[in-house]
Amino acid sequence: MQPEVLIESESCFHCGESTKDVRFTFEDKTFCCEGCQTVYQILHQNDLCTYYSLDRQPGKTIHTGIERKRFEYLKDLDVQHKLIDFKKETTASVSFFIPSIHCTSCVWLLENLHNIDEGILKGTVNFLKRTVTLVFDQSKTDLRSVVELLTTIGYEPDLKLDHLKEKKSGAVDRRLWLKLGVAGFCFGNIMLFSFPEYLKMDQSGSSEMFRYFFGGLNIALALPVLFFSGIDYLKSGWAAVSQKGINLDVPISIGMLALFGRSLFEILSGTGAGYFDSFTGFIFFLLIGKVVQKKTFAQLSFDRDYKSYLPISVIRLKNKDEESIPVNKLEIGDHVLIRNQELVPADAVNMTESIQIDYSFITGESEPVTLSWGEQVFAGGKIIGQTAELIISKKVEHSYLTQLWENESFASKEEKSISSFADRISPFFTYTVIGIALLSLLIWLELSPSRAFNIFTAVLIVACPCALALSTPFTLGSTINILAVNGFYLKNTSVIEKLSAIDTLVFDKTGTITDSNNAEVEFIGESLNRKELEMLSSTFRNSFHPLSQAIHKSLHVNHELKRSYFHEIPGKGVIASFEDDWLYVGSLEFIKEKIPTLEADSISKNTIGSTVHIAFNDEYRGYFRVLQGYRNGLKKLLNNFDQTGKNVHLLSGDNEKEKTTLYQLFPNWDEMRFNQSPIDKLTFVQSFEKSGAKPAMIGDGLNDAGALKASTFGIAVSDNKSSFSPACDAIIDSEALRYLDTFFNFSSSSLKIIKASFVLSLMYNVIGLGFAITGHLSPLVAAILMPLSSVSIMVFTTLSTRIVANKIGLKIWA
């Protein structure tokens, strides 16, 4: 049987994604990623291929390019113990974060691993979180084989140092759902049983029995609502009162108790039907608000530290043998091997002749540093190019990088929370309600003492701030959703108020406002012919240096020439030859070294940006000037902030090279600081706190981690949601950074909406009070007023946030 699926060659045969940019081909079929291709191959191998065909290709091996050594550390029992979630006899369960999960087929394959390795019993994927939970039989396979299998099929688990922490028990928020379910169930049934009362059907007196029957049922149904669904409000209200404070839960608790007590009394004494329908409905709506407010982004992590950045294992050299060991078992004096693009796990001393290290994430320096033998290497640096051999000089937890986390900003676990608007007005609200209730009690004691108690409780019932309590969660819930649609992901709803209070902005430079894909490359010198351009392109393509990559991208040459010689000297340049042509590219010093006759004085040194000089066959031809690219729309963003009277600062770990360009881009910087260490950044931001300003830090790397933490509102810029970003209050998609001012405005607008809906809900309270004080609050009036006010607040807040968002130009639907 031949495959009947005909898919355009532009899309992946496996998952249908566009294959324009990357293309993997396997037997005349194209794939979007290695994963898809491997899946296809494995499907063939294992006869699992119902998607395409049943053709078997015996002899096709899956790609097995992984080094056997890499996962050796997984044999370590201590590591196993910490990675494995639970173990029962020989069955073990383990969860991995796999960044490459991206399509339906990924889920399918990972849940069918048992067909490939019979030791694996079950796989469960969580697509949003990009995790897979695997249950495997330890007598048939082991952790290492499982991880190797995943890696072989293109789904390498993301294993970082923080996975070695002790596991917290998975606190899933299931209880809230259960509470909501119980409240909804009781609400509906009590409404049903109260129906005869609404229609006054029971007045014939024919069956006193029914009244007691329904009353009893209502009490029975209301009890679980009070003691299960609503208990959190009572607890929180009580906690606030016992600390002599008042939060919004205090008036809620008073209302709940008044409703429940009065209803219980009425039914037991036979004087009325009670307000149990209002009571349960009230709790039900409150819980819906809570569900909306609890909205989080499962796929994002907002509280990472260096441990989520450093690798979990490292290759150690021992008696000339390579072995992989967990990073936390590294000892001072160990020799380790770090390959291209791998991270240095701990401070160490270089034992290789010369290496290049990219510190951009750690210090903010945009260009790699070249280190020679015996020099100090800091943890977190990324090795570029040649493999480096290092001797560990400090343990992981004592490295330079980790010092930052010893600062007091990280010590306090409590969030510095600005008390929310709702909590601020609660005391006034509560005292007013109690005042009105007591006043009407006194007045009615004069007029008609028998009704005074009823009026008193009616006031407490009707003043219950249900609508008030709903306006905050619903407004903030829809705000957080709209912001997320636009690429700005908040940690939770409570940070929105902090966001709107921001008056000072502190930007990091490298990676935050610069965009490595946006570098401006210009060639200055004699013009180059086509062949020379092709030679340059092929040379730059193979060099690891970021400048080379930027130049290669700007040349737009597709044709590759065959090199006959290629040698890269880290930090200096490249020598390459193409048949008879010799080519030198690199720093001016490097070119001078190679062509001693060159008159260097003729070349202007006073240029902005970085330069890469080139020479063909001992003839100097000119240089490429690479200016750091800034993010699109940055200029407009900074001007907008300036116009709204916010202070704008820049902190950079880099040197002052770009200062002029930055002033050209935006002349009104309040302050610009260069060569800032992570600790400098932290203290700079802290100094604002003392002067009473509310700074927002916008950064991306670990070097900003301290400043992000110390600021009122920390925003991490990320190119890729699943990649590492330090602890912060919000993560912003780098594409969305240019709309940051709009997001600030929107957050202020949503606070205004909350205030407007407070007014609206207070109006309901006043109307209700009118009924209550005059003694007309029948259960029917309460049962109409309460849901009406709640639902109208929900509708008002949800609609008005969307209207406002639409007005200021934000997307309101995904």
Place this chain on the structure above:
Amino acid sequence: MGVILLLIAFSLLVALTFLGAFFWAVKSGQFDDPQTPAIRMLFEDKPVSTKNKTLTKKMD
């Protein structure tokens, strides 16, 4: 009229069954991950077991 008592008791019982079903659904984790099950339902349960046999026969 006494039959109403019976009917109400019965209706409550039915409603409680549904509440029980909801509890079971929550506790078995159906509310934890709203996304993946939507993808999972597209898969065939047993991809090839029968066709596998015919294929191996063919190979022989």
